[in-house]
Amino acid sequence: QVQLQQWGAGLLKPSETLSLTCEVYGGSFSGYYWSWIRQPPGKGLEWIGEINHSGRTNYNPSLKSRVTMSVDTSKSQFSLKLISVTAADTAVYYCARVPAYCSGGTCYSRSYFDYWGQGGLVTVSS
Amino acid sequence: QSALTQPASVSGSPGQSITISCTGTSTDVGTYNLVSWYQQHPGKAPKLMIYEGSQRPSGVSNRFSGSKSGNTASLTISGLQAEDEADYYCCSYAGFITPGVVFGGGTKLTVL
Numbered sequence: 001q002v003q004l005q006q007w008g009a010g011l012l013k014p015s016e017t018l019s020l021t022c023e024v025y026g027g028s029f030s031g032y033y034w035s036w037i038r039q040p041p042g043k044g045l046e047w048i049g050e051i052n053h054s055g056r057t058n059y060n061p062s063l064k065s066r067v068t069m070s071v072d073t074s075k076s077q078f079s080l081k082l083i084s085v086t087a088a089d090t091a092v093y094y095c096a097r098v099p100a101y102c103s104g105g106t107c108y109s110r111s112y113f114d115y116w117g118q119g120g121l122v123t124v125s126s
Numbered sequence: 127q128s129a130l131t132q133p134a135s136v137s138g139s140p141g142q143s144i145t146i147s148c149t150g151t152s153t154d155v156g157t158y159n160l161v162s163w164y165q166q167h168p169g170k171a172p173k174l175m176i177y178e179g180s181q182r183p184s185g186v187s188n189r190f191s192g193s194k195s196g197n198t199a200s201l202t203i204s205g206l207q208a209e210d211e212a213d214y215y216c217c218s219y220a221g222f223i224t225p226g227v228v229f230g231g232g233t234k235l236t237v238l
Contacts, residue, residue, distance in 0.1 A: 044129075044215065044229060044230070044232040045164075045217075046229065047227045049226070050226070058226045059226070112160070112162035112178070113172070114183065116171040
């Protein structure tokens with residue numbers, strides 16, 4: 001049974017850096033993309049970006065300048081950093097697994113999320 | 127990347143069928159069969175209900191089905207049950223030029 005467990009600071013001040021980590025239990029770490037998605041209170045879902053086991057990333061263009069994702073395959077972990085946060089970054093942040101298909105040595109995201117972490121509220125406030 | 131368009135709310139009585147629409151463009155929903163649907167109960171993480179347009183993950187009831195016509199994808203729930211009351215989000219591959227996905231704004235389903 002695949003489980004994703006995420007953690008990170010829940011309260012930040014404006015201009016600080018948001019840092020979250022997600023660890024994967026059960027199942028393979030390779031052969032998938034790993035994604036971050038957020039949901040402001042009372043609002044809809046927003047895709048932040050994704051990374052695969054070899055470090056290939058895709059980011060939401062609206063956040064690309066502030067986002068960095070990384071992966072530690074030895075620990076089955078992946079991480080999110082978002083710099084220069086403001087109140088608009090207040091949201092529940094989720095990590096999720098993204099199935100992939102591989103062809104010719106390259107793996108491509110299949111663009112859906114089959115397992116999710118429990119979510120964590122990050123509040124940005126002075 | 128522009129958000130996909132969903133109705134804010136839909137409702138139905140137990141046993142009835144409802145359909146939630148998800149309208150995109152010719153560069154996302156219209157071109158790729160990569161629409162997924164998620165159910166979210168209050169305070170919970172979203173749950174995958176449909177992927178790649180019409181595929182159901184193991185364990186998801188066959189009362190849930192997905193389809194597409196042109197730039198609009200649809201989620202149909204038949205035999206509506208009280209536990210189906212939740213928020214539903216569609217999601218689509220955003221296109222080759224800007225890899226990634228885009229979500230719909232969400233639809234609140236009320237079971238009357």
